[in-house]
Amino acid sequence: MARNNNEEKKAGKLQWVLFVIVIPIVFAITMLFVVLSVMGINPMDQLKEAPVVSSFVDSKDEEILQSQLDEIKKENENKNTQIENLQSEIGQKETKIEELKNEIADLNVELERKEQTLLTEEETIKKMSNSFSGIEPKIAAEIVVEMEDKVALKLLEQMSDEERGKVLGAMKPEQAATYTDSLIERTNAE
Known part of the structure; x- marks a missing residue:
């Protein structure tokens, strides 16, 4: 029973430290992060500048991720530029197609007019030859x-x-x- 009592005292002290010290500290840090974020301050950037904490934050991984993000942004901008160029080219080609369609329509009208004139001319010549x-x-x-x-x-x-x-x-x-x-x-x- 003495051993049980001793274990209960150790467990009681551990629970006391957990409930009285650790949980309130974690809660206070969490609240600090939330308040700083709401104020517009990035707590992670501030931690990187802290002498002791900065050694725990791996800036190389973050730099790699940032460079990858920058590459993706550049690629995205290039793709958007290409899309805009292609859309502009499509617009120009559609305009050219419309111009060519109009030209074809005009040429067809002119051809019909010439055919009609030719038929009229032939009819006139036939009539003239009859009158001669x-x-x-x-x-x-x-x-x-x-x-x-x-x-x-x-x-x-x-x-x-x-x-x-x-x-x-x-x-x-x-x-x-x-x-x-x-x-x-x-x-x-x-």
């Missing part, structure tokens, strides 16, 4: 000679062989030869 069939060959020859060569050749092409022969026969020989040569060249080119 009722004109005296000598007068028709004088009219053809006064036309642009391109239009005159198209008109002569549309005429029947018999009418064309009469009109060419009514022209001066040099003019008839020039138109005949041009008609042959156009026929061979097709």
Whole structure:
């Protein structure tokens, strides 16, 4: 029983030290850290500067972590810059695509207009060649000679062989030869 009593006294003293000294000190330190943090003071930075405590705080690990953090921040900034550059490039290319689409649309409109003009021109030449069939060959020859060569050749092409022969026969020989040569060249080119 004496031994039990002795052990109880030791356990009682240990409990007393724990409850009266250790727990209040830990509580006070915790409260100090909380109050300093609320005030905007980083207690860990202050501890590093303390002569005894600074030997326990490993600044090399923290420096390594800080350098890694700085590298990650730089990498992140580089990636963000690359993203912005690519987005800008995409915007420029989309603008270029829109410009090209507009140009294609304009060219299509112009092509349709030219096709329509060409059809209208062909119809006009057909009508003119029909009306030349009722004109005296000598007068028709004088009219053809006064036309642009391109239009005159198209008109002569549309005429029947018999009418064309009469009109060419009514022209001066040099003019008839020039138109005949041009008609042959156009026929061979097709």
